Amino acid sequence: MQRLTSIAELRRWRADARRAGKSVGLVPTMGALHSGHMALVEAARRDCDLVVMSIFVNPRQFGPGEDFDAYPRDLEGDCALAEAHGVDAVFAPATEEMYPHAAGPLIVAGRQADMLCGASRPGHFDGVLQVVCKLFNLAQPQQAFFGQKDAQQVAIIQTFVRDYNLPLEIAVIPVVREADGLAKSSRNVYLSAEERAQAPAIHAALELCRMQVQDGLGPDAALRAARMHIAQHLPGSRIDYLELLAWPDLLPLADDTLQCIALAAVHVGRTRLIDNITFER
Numbered sequence: 001m002q003r004l005t006s007i008a009e010l011r012r013w014r015a016d017a018r019r020a021g022k023s024v025g026l027v028p029t030m031g032a033l034h035s036g037h038m039a040l041v042e043a044a045r046r047d048c049d050l051v052v053m054s055i056f057v058n059p060r061q062f063g064p065g066e067d068f069d070a071y072p073r074d075l076e077g078d079c080a081l082a083e084a085h086g087v088d089a090v091f092a093p094a095t096e097e098m099y100p101h102a103a104g105p106l107i108v109a110g111r112q113a114d115m116l117c118g119a120s121r122p123g124h125f126d127g128v129l130q131v132v133c134k135l136f137n138l139a140q141p142q143q144a145f146f147g148q149k150d151a152q153q154v155a156i157i158q159t160f161v162r163d164y165n166l167p168l169e170i171a172v173i174p175v176v177r178e179a180d181g182l183a184k185s186s187r188n189v190y191l192s193a194e195e196r197a198q199a200p201a202i203h204a205a206l207e208l209c210r211m212q213v214q215d216g217l218g219p220d221a222a223l224r225a226a227r228m229h230i231a232q233h234l235p236g237s238r239i240d241y242l243e244l245l246a247w248p249d250l251l252p253l254a255d256d257t258l259q260c261i262a263l264a265a266v267h268v269g270r271t272r273l274i275d276n277i278t279f280e281r
């Protein structure tokens with residue numbers, strides 16, 4: 001596996017792939033890799049000749065007071081795991097390599113960024129689009145792989161790719177969970193033993209919401225039941241949002257909505273966890 005740290009090295013790697021007639025799959029990550037990331041790698045290996053993974057904790061998607069400094073970093077462990085899973089190249093640039101200027105031209109995410117995580121993390125999705133756009137331009141992948149765990153991110157990136165006619169396909173990989181239902185996340189390491197034991201209540205609440213809707217209950221009643229479940233099973237937590245929307249456009253449910261998504265962000269101690277499930281009504 002090749003380890004690339006400069007933009008020039010990534011460009012050379014990409015040019016070699018083109019000369020060899022190989023297709024490229026990009027897996028963008030912030031590192032602290034787990035089996036959720038590996039599901040993205042496996043899909044990329046199935047679909048593409050070569051897989052490049054980026055590992056970059058992108059400062060521009062963190063707001064003031066967020067966990068940029070505390071975010072788990074383990075480049076050596078990540079590279080070993082990536083290599084063991086057949087990643088061909090890891091691109092792990094320094095911040096100055098990606099952002100040589102203090103301020104760059106901003107990409108402003110549209111309507112889909114005004115709610116959910118975008119409402120509590122203003123500017124977050126502008127930062128995501130900025131780094132993702134640079135990675136797409138550098139790696140020029142035929143496909144880029146993202147996790148459904150970050151559902152709003154997926155919707156915003158898909159809209160961006162469509163609106164700007166970017167020449168690549170976005171592949172979306174289902175949420176990988178622990179045996180008890182907790183979505184795998186690099187931030188799970190922040191949880192205390194007690195918080196970790198209670199955290200599966202988020203997924204259980206989303207499932208409860210799904211069952212209620214599929215049993216014919218209205219969205220408000222289903223969301224109330226889900227909120228109550230979290231209050232009972234995750235005492236001391238704070239719900240940032242818990243919503244039921246149409247998927248993938250993230251619009252309010254209409255009478256004829258078929259594809260739904262139940263999404264939650266919950267503060268568990270000092271950790272903010274997100275999760276979602278999609279289902280048919």
Ligand SMILES: Nc1ncnc2c1ncn2[C@@H]1O[C@H](COP(=O)(O)OP(=O)(O)OP(=O)(O)O)[C@@H](O)[C@H]1O
Nearest residue numbers: 029030031036146147149150175176184185186187
């Ligand atoms: N449990 C998971 N299942 C599927 N995809 C995942 C999962 N966790 C992360 N991913 C995907 O991996 C990619 C990189 O995510 P990232 O490096 O932010 O990891 P993360 O575990 O989501 O971290 P955090 O929870 O701190 O945001 C994203 O596309 C994300 O959706």
Ligand SMILES: CC(C)(CO)[C@@H](O)C(=O)[O-]
Nearest residue numbers: 028029030058128131150
């Ligand atoms: C897509 C991404 C790697 C951009 O920094 C990040 O938002 C993430 O890990 O989901």
Ligand code: BAL
Nearest residue numbers: 030061062124150153
């Ligand atoms: N996976 C989303 C990246 C973030 O929380 O900044």
